[in-house]
Amino acid sequence: MPSHHWAKNFTVTNDDLEYLSGILLEKETPLKIDILARELVERRLQQEADALSKRFKDVRMYMPALSYAVGEKIMFPELDHALGTVNSVRPGANPNYGNFQVIQVSFDDDRLPTKEFATEFANHRLNDASENGYVLPGANELTADEIMTTSKAVIIHALEKALRADPELVSVAGRWFPRSLMLDVTSGGQLHLAEAVLDVADGGPMTTDELIEQVGGLGKAPHELQVFSMNYGLSQDDRFDEVGPVDTVLWFLRRLEPPEVLTTPTLLQYSPLDYDPALLSEETRQLITEIDDEWSDFGSDDEELEEAQITINYPHRRSGTLPLNANMRAIFPTARRTPRVFVTLIDAQDGEEFFGWVVRQERYVYGLKELFRKHRLPVGAILNISHAEEPGKIQIEFNAHKPRTEYVPLIAPKDGRLLFEYDRRSIGAEYDDLMVLGTDDLAAIDTFYQETQKARRSLNSILHNLVTELSRTSPQGTVHAKTLYSATNVLRRLPPEPIFAALVSNPDFEHVGNNYWRLSRS
Template sequence: MVLSNISLKNTWDNFQLNDADIEYIYAYLLEKETPLTASELLEAVIINRIKKEKELIIKKTHGKGRIFLPKDSYELKEELVFPAFGWKNGKVIEIREGFNPELEDFKVIKVQFDNGEIKELACELTEHVLNTPVDLIGEDPAFDKERILAEHQADFLERIETALSQNDDLVQIAGAWFPRALLVDINGGYLNLIEAILEEANGGPLTTKDLMQQIELNTIDNQKLAEFSLNLAMQEDERYDEVGPSGEVLWYLHSMEPEDVKKVPLFLQYKEIPVNNLEVKKYLDLFEGTIADELEANEPKNSNPSVTISLLYPHWRAGTLPLSNTIAHVFPTALESPRVRFSFRDEDTDEVFNGWVVRKQGYVYGLHDWFEKKGLIPGSLITVQKTSKLGEILIRSEKSRQNKEWIKTVLVGADKGIVFAMLKHPIEASFNERMSIAVPDVEALDTVWKEREKFNPEKIFLQIGRELAKLNPQGHIHAQEMYAAVNVIFRCPPSPVLNFLLTSPAIQHLGDLYFHLKEGEG
């Protein structure tokens, strides 16, 4: 019989890190003298709990009589231990003959347990499920570390991370934990020297090991602990940003990061517009091509290693890409770092240039020059793809088959009024016709953006609708075209545009993504 340990099974079902676990983790880290990840600490805690539980059971069964097995005979006043009842102790207080015509001769013992409870149990039965001797180690799933981790690892890791983060005596950096009191002392002199080294390296990025070598911190015996201590000291110093992708620690001088990485560019700033129509998502799914908008909560997630999107004006102007549900998985991420430095590689030219993932604000920076070299316009199609190299993203745009195309063009009047017209333009890259917009005078449009706070969204929506209706022989407005056009004037995800088209009394819905201005509104 394998040990049936209900208490330990319940412990796994309701796992929480307790004070004894924290004390064990602290002692374990002291013993190892090396920072360890939450996953490594979780495994150690599980092994320790199993070990302690087995020791407790052995202690319970030691010196308190025989283990009860139904095949054995017993005497009055004999002390027994009952595994099937949670290893309770009991004394035989009566023995009698048993009777069951379907069974061979057997006896019944009456047992009084230590808590006063009385039970009658059959004995001298040669065949019984409980006759197998108890194996304290056995294959009980409650004692199987691999099975426990397979069933609960993700949940347990979240709980252990929460518990460790609430303990002031333990600190974390780059996913590893260690007692603060045992860190190597990193004084201000080291940190000042690192600032000068990073300035010389144009801000960075440099690995921790590179920095340790240059400040001669590589002479300390425990190099892992020294590296952990330096990482923590730099993390707590506002001069430095850890900008490496998950699995790699890279340091950058915060003051030398691009301004549009430290602060959201003007063209990506958004003031929320309420959406109250429940049908918005249904129509969003009808958009042509892959819509990627970091502000769109209804955008579906994607897992393809290669994604093609059409470029929206605000991102074209800011030299950025959206870090939206559709495309975010392609780019490197990090456990804690708000900004991640990586490399783009142009698939056509093999040129490598720097990019930045700005995680919390949801955009990827560093593409202004590349957009210009490729002759891209708002609406151009861009493909990004993961590579096997950590921190590198492949990027390309397809060359246009036509030299010139008729494209919606935004014109800015002397009074800063916005007009749309269909004009012919030279084209270098393929584009999404619904999303494409030519911008002959970027500087004039910039002046409009600087006054965007004065705009009434509904008035702008209606104004843009009128302009687009003039370009269509039937006077129709296409929702996707309107989304692209609105974003030439101020930042807006597609849902508020759809919400306006579906709810405005001035707009008639013709079906799918087609709308029409009601009579008197044109």
């Protein structure tokens, strides 16, 4: 579908902004940018139509059947809409056609010679068209809907840029309104009341409508303006945090948000480590994709995913979080600006609900501690994440079975080393046997982690310890790369790429095939 010439390079003038401000003033209602964009497109079309009407005022279309007088302006559609003026009128001189008149016309375009045309001539093909049926040259045949369909992104981008540059206009939750016409929500104490309401609600979340109702409203102004003004007031006050997903505004009291949401848990804090991607073989890259760490460069990405499967590593199990990798980002709600998004998590085993928080910038979802503890899920447990039947809620599911005794590697810090001892544990969920880990002393691991960080222990040193200890349990004296990834993350948060690259680049380690490694025997 063709677009209009000005839509392809859309610009917004000060006159346009004044026009839109007038619309907002007249309606007394904040409007979304796509509505404002459409108003502007319709105005442009009307301006063009008015300009054409003015330009062609008193201009008649040439039709042989009609009569014309000296001095009249005529347009000739058959001559590429040329404009001319009638200089003279005389009787026709051909008896074969009966009575008719001939007009002499000089054209506005000097390149066209003066010509004569028959008038009051009934039998002519050009008479089949109506004088009002012609489209004026330059008239736009596209509708506002068609222009918005083809050029919406360009128009809205230009308009948003212009709106944000205007200090007199304010945007809240995707809507715009003049600053000077907003309601005052500070001097009347409404924000203090909102804080008290949220405090009673354990911090929230609450919608703006709920808060307005609880504080007694904001006078007799239109409801949309009350909501807009309250949203703006709350957004400018550090006591409040907007935590709703796209197109939903929810408010929470910042001081009552979990500390793990406001500050990334220590075990999840990732400091990028340089590595050479050329060291990673195709086999290794496939394993990296399989692990699908949230900080990986080679993870999968499916925006249409209905369900995501993830394996819990130690940092997330200990922190009560889920990794927000590419597939998980397709499942969990997003937001335009807020760094934290509130979400309800549902335990698919029994329907119990938990408060969850999506921290997109740091790539994790917080709120799983109780669920993990309740089901005694181990490091390496496999979870399936999907949308619940109720909109806005996320379902957490795993393949549960009657608990059975399994032999798993238990982490045991000792004398500055991380040791692993296989022992029996009762597990009632499906897990990845290459990533499963257990422990009897979390406090000791926490202490060892802190000591490792304080000593700034290198990745090569960590890997040497892990390969040495984990390979003791294998008859072949080998350890799988995925197991090394899982164990490394007990001591340092890293995606698999730098770990695997370190294995390849360090001669202390030897690859024996199928992603298995051992200490070099050379």
